[in-house]
Amino acid sequence: MTTRTPTNPENSQYAAFLGQLDEDPTGAELEEWARRYAEDPGAERALLDAAHQHAYDRDHERALELFSEVHSRGGEQAHAAHAGIAEQLLALGRSTEADEQLAALRHALDTVPEPDLDVYADTAVMLDEHQRGDDAITWCEAGLARSSQAADTGGENILPSAHARMLILRSELRKEKGLEPDALDAQAEEEDERGRQAVRSMFEALAEAVPGQRGLLPDDGATYNAVILHWPEPQFTAVRARWPETTALYGEDYTHYCGLLQREAQGYSDAGAARTVIVHGTLDDYDAYTARTGKNPTERQTRRDYGEWCATNHPERTLAWPPPRNGRCWCGSDHKYKKCCGSPSRT
Numbered sequence: 144m145t146t147r148t149p150t151n152p153e154n155s156q157y158a159a160f161l162g163q164l165d166e167d168p169t170g171a172e173l174e175e176w177a178r179r180y181a182e183d184p185g186a187e188r189a190l191l192d193a194a195h196q197h198a199y200d201r202d203h204e205r206a207l208e209l210f211s212e213v214h215s216r217g218g219e220q221a222h223a224a225h226a227g228i229a230e231q232l233l234a235l236g237r238s239t240e241a242d243e244q245l246a247a248l249r250h251a252l253d254t255v256p257e258p259d260l261d262v263y264a265d266t267a268v269m270l271d272e273h274q275r276g277d278d279a280i281t282w283c284e285a286g287l288a289r290s291s292q293a294a295d296t297g298g299e300n301i302l303p304s305a306h307a308r309m310l311i312l313r314s315e316l317r318k319e320k321g322l323e324p325d326a327l328d329a330q331a332e333e334e335d336e337r338g339r340q341a342v343r344s345m346f347e348a349l350a351e352a353v354p355g356q357r358g359l360l361p362d363d364g365a366t367y368n369a370v371i372l373h374w375p376e377p378q379f380t381a382v383r384a385r386w387p388e389t390t391a392l393y394g395e396d397y398t399h400y401c402g403l404l405q406r407e408a409q410g411y412s413d414a415g416a417a418r419t420v421i422v423h424g425t426l427d428d429y430d431a432y433t434a435r436t437g438k439n440p441t442e443r444q445t446r447r448d449y450g451e452w453c454a455t456n457h458p459e460r461t462l463a464w465p466p467p468r469n470g471r472c473w474c475g476s477d478h479k480y481k482k483c484c485g486s487p488s489r490t
Contacts, residue, residue: 157185161377163427170196174209187213191220194227198234199477207231222252222262230269245278249285258289260305261398267312272482276316283313287327304399307334312486369411369419371404371464372450374426375475381426389441401474405484408464419464421473422453 160176161168168176173193177186194209210227213220225248232241248266252259263286270279290306314331317324374382376397383390393400404421411419424446432449433440454461462473465485472483 156180156183157189158377158380161375163425168196170194170200170202170205187216187218187220191224191227194224195477198227198231199471203231203234207235222248222259223265225251226262226266226269229266233269233273249282253285253289258286260286260290260309263289264305264308264312267309268478268482268486271312271316272479276319280313280316283309283316284327287313304396304402307331307337308398310334369408369416370447370450370454371408371411371419371421372424372446372453373401373404373421373473374424378424378426385426386441389443401484404474412464420454421462421464422450422457423460423462424449424453428453428457 157176157180170193173189173196177189177193180186180189183189190209191213194206194213197203197209198206207228210224210231213224214228225244229241229244229248232238232244245266248262252262263282267279267282267286270276270282286309287306290309310327310331311334314324314328317328374393379393379397379400383393383395392403394403408419408421429440429446429449432438432452433445436448438445438448464473466473466480469479469481472478472480472485474484476483
């Protein structure tokens with residue numbers, strides 16, 4: 144559930160390790176890597192990811208131990224790990240201890256100079272998952288207050304995607320409770336429309352990049368399948384760094400990027416796609432593909448062609464969209480799809 148901060152692939156062996164994998168590593172494999180390369184900048188992140196994987200595998204006791212270890216180090220992932228501690232305690236039925244940890248986390252987040260908005264947002268989502276809607280609203284409002292304060296004082300570590308998630312989740316929960324819309328609910332509607340406009344702009348840019356085609360949609364109304372290329376988080380960071388101009392549509396934030404792909408998939412479905420699939424690309428595989436075909440790796444059309452090639456030749460990396468609502472989300476998080484990219488706050 145908790146935030147996974149991107150790791151710079153140029154500075155971390157961990158990002159390189161993840162980028163070479165064709166399948167998700169197990170919790171034990173991630174933990175082993177973190178112990179072996181304890182001095183690597185990505186070691187703390189690897190340990191946090193190991194905790195996430197153990198949590199997904201329902202080994203909540205081991206996840207709790209690892210989240211606690213990361214939190215005790217007091218590093219960059221400490222707040223995310225603290226949220227993970229609270230989540231595991233709730234999963235284990237230790238609600239009193241969980242509430243104590245949540246109170247301590249709120250105090251820590253509320254007093255740091257730069258707001259960790261993703262942790263506020265992810266904690267709110269977690270509380271909603273545990274049927275604690277009122278607490279989720281409280282966390283959204285606390286995070287939104289910090290976001291406004293940071294904007295007023297010129298803070299630079301503002302994550303608009305987290306701000307939007309809190310606005311929209313808060314609005315959803317208030318609607319469920321039958322409350323009258325307020326000013327923040329109006330802002331949530333504006334954020335939702337901005338997201339939809341971003342998708343429209345993406346389709347327009349694709350149409351310009353491929354003369355004679357309207358994005359990926361056929362003009363004659365014929366039945367078609369939609370293929371969406373997804374760069375998993377470590378790959379996303381590396382691809383953006385290598386081709387910043389031709390991947391500018393992706394944005395700088397992985398959560399924002401996944402939101403765009405989710406809306407793109409929904410757009411194809413709404414437009415009548417018989418089948419929509421998401422394929423996971425890897426940079427090494429893409430390099431081999433362009434070397435073999437002689438295609439220009441910087442062009443959007445090449446990435447589209449690569450995605451279609453992957454869908455045909457790598458069924459193990461191809462997922463039917465949408466996944467089951469209670470299944471794992473396609474983006475690589477440890478959330479259920481319905482609480483991650485399939486949540487209305489993300490679509």
